[in-house]
Amino acid sequence: MMAALLVEDLTVHYDTREGALQALRDVSITVPEGQIVGVVGESGCGKSTLINALLQLLPENATIPAGRITLEGEDVTRASTRRLRQMRGQEISVVFQDPMTSLNPVLSIGRQMRDIQYRQPGSGAEKDRRSAEMLARVGIPDPVGKLSAYPHELSGGMRQRVAIAMAALMRPRVLIADEPTTALDATLEVQIIELLKELQQEIGCAILFISHHLGVIAELCDRVVVMYAGVAVEEGPVEDVFLRPGHPYTIKLIECDPGRLKEKVADLPAIPGSLPDLTDPPAGCIFRDRCDRATDICATPPPRKRLNGEHWAACHHARADAP
Amino acid sequence: MTAFRHTLMGRLMADPLAVFAMAIIALLVVSALLADVIAPHDPAAMNLVDRFSPPSSTYWMGTDNLGRDTFSRLLQGGRIALYVALTAVTISGLIGLVLGMLAGFGPRWLDNALLFFFDTLRAYPTIILALALAALMPRGLSTVIIVVVITSFAEYGRVVRTQTLSLKNSEFILAERAMGASFARIVFHHILPNVLGPFFILAAMNLPVVITIEAGMSFLGIGVPPGTPSWGATLKDGFDYIRTTPWILISGGLPLILATLGFTFLGEALRDQLDPRLRKTR
Numbered sequence: 167m168m169a170a171l172l173v174e175d176l177t178v179h180y181d182t183r184e185g186a187l188q189a190l191r192d193v194s195i196t197v198p199e200g201q202i203v204g205v206v207g208e209s210g211c212g213k214s215t216l217i218n219a220l221l222q223l224l225p226e227n228a229t230i231p232a233g234r235i236t237l238e239g240e241d242v243t244r245a246s247t248r249r250l251r252q253m254r255g256q257e258i259s260v261v262f263q264d265p266m267t268s269l270n271p272v273l274s275i276g277r278q279m280r281d282i283q284y285r286q287p288g289s290g291a292e293k294d295r296r297s298a299e300m301l302a303r304v305g306i307p308d309p310v311g312k313l314s315a316y317p318h319e320l321s322g323g324m325r326q327r328v329a330i331a332m333a334a335l336m337r338p339r340v341l342i343a344d345e346p347t348t349a350l351d352a353t354l355e356v357q358i359i360e361l362l363k364e365l366q367q368e369i370g371c372a373i374l375f376i377s378h379h380l381g382v383i384a385e386l387c388d389r390v391v392v393m394y395a396g397v398a399v400e401e402g403p404v405e406d407v408f409l410r411p412g413h414p415y416t417i418k419l420i421e422c423d424p425g426r427l428k429e430k431v432a433d434l435p436a437i438p439g440s441l442p443d444l445t446d447p448p449a450g451c452i453f454r455d456r457c458d459r460a461t462d463i464c465a466t467p468p469p470r471k472r473l474n475g476e477h478w479a480a481c482h483h484a485r486a487d488a489p
Numbered sequence: 490m491t492a493f494r495h496t497l498m499g500r501l502m503a504d505p506l507a508v509f510a511m512a513i514i515a516l517l518v519v520s521a522l523l524a525d526v527i528a529p530h531d532p533a534a535m536n537l538v539d540r541f542s543p544p545s546s547t548y549w550m551g552t553d554n555l556g557r558d559t560f561s562r563l564l565q566g567g568r569i570a571l572y573v574a575l576t577a578v579t580i581s582g583l584i585g586l587v588l589g590m591l592a593g594f595g596p597r598w599l600d601n602a603l604l605f606f607f608d609t610l611r612a613y614p615t616i617i618l619a620l621a622l623a624a625l626m627p628r629g630l631s632t633v634i635i636v637v638v639i640t641s642f643a644e645y646g647r648v649v650r651t652q653t654l655s656l657k658n659s660e661f662i663l664a665e666r667a668m669g670a671s672f673a674r675i676v677f678h679h680i681l682p683n684v685l686g687p688f689f690i691l692a693a694m695n696l697p698v699v700i701t702i703e704a705g706m707s708f709l710g711i712g713v714p715p716g717t718p719s720w721g722a723t724l725k726d727g728f729d730y731i732r733t734t735p736w737i738l739i740s741g742g743l744p745l746i747l748a749t750l751g752f753t754f755l756g757e758a759l760r761d762q763l764d765p766r767l768r769k770t771r
Contacts (some may be wrong), residue, residue, distance in 0.1 A: 221667050255669030267660040271681045281678055282668045332668070 170339045170372035171197035171220070171258075176233030178215050178224065178396075184424030184445045189215040190396045191447070192233070195374075197340060197369075202366060202373040204383035204404070207393035210441050213376050215396075216346055221258065222250050238339050255282060259338035263345040265325035269317040271404045275301075275328055276313030282332060293329075301333040303368075304361055323354040325472075327361065334365050337401070341366070342377045347382060359381070359386050376432045380423045384408055395441050395452050411481030412471065451481065459483050500762045513751030517744070523607035530558035532718045541734045550621060550740035553726050559740050562718035563722060569719045574699040582692050584705035585636070588648025590684070592646065592764025594676065603650070607643035613759055616709070617639045621698045622725060623711035633712050637699050643679030675687045686763035693706030697749035720745055726767060 175381065176192040176342035190212045197203045207213055218224045220235060222242055238257055242250065262268040270278055279297035280290060288296075295312060302350075304327040317325055326346060333341055343362060346482045347355040359382060366373050370422045377383055383390055383404065390407050392400040392415065399412040411417045418437045420426070439456035442448055450465040457464070471484045501507040520527060529549070536556035544551045550559040550746040620637045626632040657680070658660060665675055688746025700720070706712035708728070715722075720741055727737030 171672045181490055223663065223666055251669045251671060253669070258667075260664065260667040262660050268685070270661045270665075270679050272686065273679070282670070284674070285669075313567060329664070330764055332664075336668070425710075446739070 168199055168239075168382070169196050170199045170238060171195070171374065173216075173220070174234045174236070176216075176219060176235060177231050178212075178219050178233075179231060180225070181227040181229070182445065183282075188396055188447055189228075189444065189446045190219065191452075192447040193203075193396070193398045194394070195391050195398065196402070197372045197374050198389075200366070200370050200372055201373055202363075202386055203390045204382060204387035204390040205374065205376045205393060206378060206390060206439075208378060208419075209381070210395070211393040214344070215459065216393075217260065217342055217376065220342060221254060229445075240266065248400050255336045255338065256285070257300045258340045258342065259333040259336060260342045260344060261326070261346045262332045263328050264349045265322055265329050266349065268329050269325060271317055274316055275320075275434050279313070279332055279335060282335060296333070299329075300335050301328065304328075304331040304334070305357075306331070306363070308489050318338040322350055323357070326350060326354075326358055330358070330361060330365070334369060334371075335358075337369050337371070339371055341369075341371050341373045343373055344376075346375075347379070348377070355382065359461075362386065370446050380408070380420065381425045392419065395447070396444060397452050397480070398451065400477075400479040402473070406474060406477040410473070410477075412477070412484040413453075413481045414459050415453045416479070427476055464480075497762060504758050504761065506754050507762070510751050512753035513747050514755060517567055517748055517751065518571065519671070520564050524561075524564035524568055528558075528561035528564050530561045532557060532561040537675070540731070542642075542715075543628070543734075544740075551734065551736045553723070553737050554730060554760070557642060559634055559723065559737055562723055563720065563740060564721060564745055566719040566720040569630065569713065569717065570700045570703060570744075570748065573637070574634055574696045576729055577634045577641070577699050578692050578696055580634070581638040581642035582688065584644050585642040585647075586688060588651050589646040589649025590653050590676065590680065592650040594680075600650070601656075603646065607650075609647050610639065610643040611647075613640070613705045613717060616705065619702070619706050620709070620711060623706070628714050633703050633706055639758060640702075642696060643685055644695075645688065645691060648687055649684050652687055653680055655684050656680050670748060688761070690756045690760040693752050693759055695709070696752040700745065700748050721758050746756065 170326060173193060173195040174191045176190055177188070178187055179186040193212070193216065195205070200345060204367065205216065215224070219230065220242070222245070230243055233243070235252060240253070242253065245253065276294055276297060279300070280293045283293045283296065286293065298309040298313060301312055306312055306324060306327055312320070320328065330346070339375065346362070347358050350358060362387065375383065375387055387404050388405045390404050391398050392407065392413065394415045400407060400411065400416045401435045407416060408420065409418060422437060424434055437456055442452060442455060451457070451460070451468045454460045468480045468482050469482050470478045472478045472486060473486050501511070525543045534557065537553065537554050538556065539548065540556045541552060542548050542552040548558050548560070550563065552558055588603055592600045618640055622636050622639070623632060624634070646731070655754030657768060662679060665679055703712055703719065704724060705721045708725045714723055723741035724738060727734070727741050731738055
C-alpha cells in the first residue's frame with residue numbers, strides 16, 4: 167500500500183536563548199492513501215510543529231536536522247519554494263482549529279473561495295459556481311447567497327464548514343485537520359466529523375486528524391499516533407491502541423479521559439508531574455519521570471516494540487498483545 | 490448586481506453623520522473650485538477707503554487692514570488649504586504605507602531600523618521642525634507640504650506596520666499560505682485590504698491637522714508668501730487687529746472649524762463602514 171504522506175524520523179529544533187528546543191524527535195507517521203490517521207497528545211507535544219513542518223511553514227528559527235517528509239512520493243523538505251506553493255492547497259491542505267480566526271474578516275466568502283482557485287482555469291462565474299457547489303456539499307444552506315456574506319455573519323459551525331469547503335475545494339490528496347472541532351460545541355462536533363468522513367469518501371483523500379479528544383479519534387480514525395513531548399510513543403490501528411494500549415503514557419491518557427467516567431468523581435484523574443524541559447530532554451525514555459513503571463533500563467532509549475501487526479509502542483516494558 | 494445601498498457610498502449615505510460630513514466637504518470643495526466665480530470681489534484688490542469695514546451686503550465678511558474682501562480671500566484660501574492637505578496627505582500616506590508594510594513584513598533588522606527612523610522623526614515637535622526647515626528652504630507651499638510629509642508619514646508607517654505585523658501572524662494568513670498563496674497574493678489580496686481601513690480613517694482624520702499646520706505656519710509667517718490669501722494668513726491679519734475688528738479673526742477661523750469637523754466626521758463614518766464587523770446593516 168502506498169502512503170499518501172510518510173514522515174520518517176522527523177526532528178525539528180527551535181533555536182531559543184536557552185539553546186535548541188527539541189520540539190520533535192524522530193517522529194515517524196504513515197498516512198496510507200485514503201485513510202484517516204489521528205494524532206493525539208496533550209498541549210505542547212509538538213502537534214502544531216508537526217503541521218507546520220508538513221506544510222514547510224515553520225517559523226524562521228526552526229531547523230530540521232534530520233528526517234524526511236514524503237508527500238505522494240515527493241520529499242517536501244527538499245522541494246523548491248515554487249514547488250511547495252503548488253503542493254500546498256493542491257496536494258496538502260489544512261482545516262484550522264479556530265474558525266473565528268481562520269477566515270479573512272474583510273473579504274466575502276465568495277471572494278476568498280474564488281481566490282484560492284487562482285491556479286484553476288475558468289471564468290470568475292465558473293469559479294463561483296464551483297465554490298457554491300462545494301458550500302452546498304458541506305451542508306451550507308443557500309450557498310449562492312452565502313458567497314456574498316462575510317465571515318462574521320456566519321456562526322462558528324458554519325464558518326468551520328466554510329473552512330472545510332475551502333480546504334477541500336482543490337481536492338487535495340492529504341487533508342490536515344488541526345483540532346477542527348475543539349472550538350465548537352458537542353452537537354456540532356459530531357456533524358463536522360460526519361462531514362469530514364463523507365468528504366474523505368468523496369474526494370478519496372487521506373486525513374491527518376489532530377486532536378486531544380480521544381473519543382473523536384476513536385470515532386473517526388483508522389489509525390492513531392500517540393505523541394508525548396515531541397516523541398511518537400505509540401502507533402497502531404485505533405482498536406489496538408485504545409483497547410490494548412502498550413505505552414504507559416497511552417494507558418494514563420485513556421484513564422484520564424473524562425468521557426469514560428461513569429460516575430461523578432470529586433477529582434478527575436490526572437498524570438502527576440509536567441512535561442520535561444525540551445531544551446534539555448532526559449536521556450532514555452522521555453516519559454520516565456512521570457511513569458510509575460519506570461526502572462533503571464528506562465535511562466536508555468526505548469526500542470519500538472512491535473506488539474501486534476502494525477501496532478508498536480516505544481517502551482522497554484511493553485508486552486506483545488495477548489493473542 | 491449589488492444594490493446601491495450595499496455599496497460603500499450607499500452605506501455612507503444612510504449614516505447621518507457621514508451625510509453631514511460629506512455636505513461640509515462638498516461645500517468646501519465646490520467653493521474652492523468655483524472661487525473665481527463665486528467671489529464678489531478680487532481677493533487681491535485693495536480698497537483703502539473701505540478698510541476695516543464690518544460685514545455688510547457689499548462685504549459679506551467685512552474687509553481687512555488693506556480693504557481686501559475677507560470672504561473672497563477665504564474662498565481662495567480654501568483652494569490652498571485643500572491643495573496642501575490632499576497633496577501632503579497623499580504623499581505622506583503612500584510613503585507610510587510602503588514603509589510600514591516593509592517594516593511589518595520584512596526581516597527583524599529592517600523592522601528595527603524603520604521603527605528607529607519613525608521614532609526619530611516623530612520625536613521632533615512639528616512646529617520646531619517646520620521653523621528649522623523653513624529657515625533652510627524658500628518660502629512657499631512646497632515647503633509647507635515637505636514639512637507636513639516629513640512630520641506625518643511616520644505616523645502612517647507605524648499604524649500600517651502594527652496592522653501588518655498582527656495580520657502576518659494571524660491564522661487566516663497561515664491558512665492562505667497553507668493553501669499555496671504566493672507572497673504577492675498574501676500582501677495585496679489579504680494584508681492590504683485589512684490595512685486600508687485604518688489607513689483611510691487615519692488619512693481622513695489627518696486632513697484637518699494638515700490644514701491647521703499650513704494655517705499655523707502661515708500664522709507664524711513661515712508658510713505661504715505674504716499676500717497669499719491662505720486661511721492662516723487671514724487669521725494672522727485678524728489677530729493683529731483683534732481689539733478693533735474681531736470679524737476678520739472670526740471669519741478666518743470659520744472655514745478652519747468647518748473643514749476640521751467635516752473631515753473628522755468623515756473619518757469616523759469611514760471607520761464604521763470600512764470594517765465589516767462594525768457595520769450595522771448590509
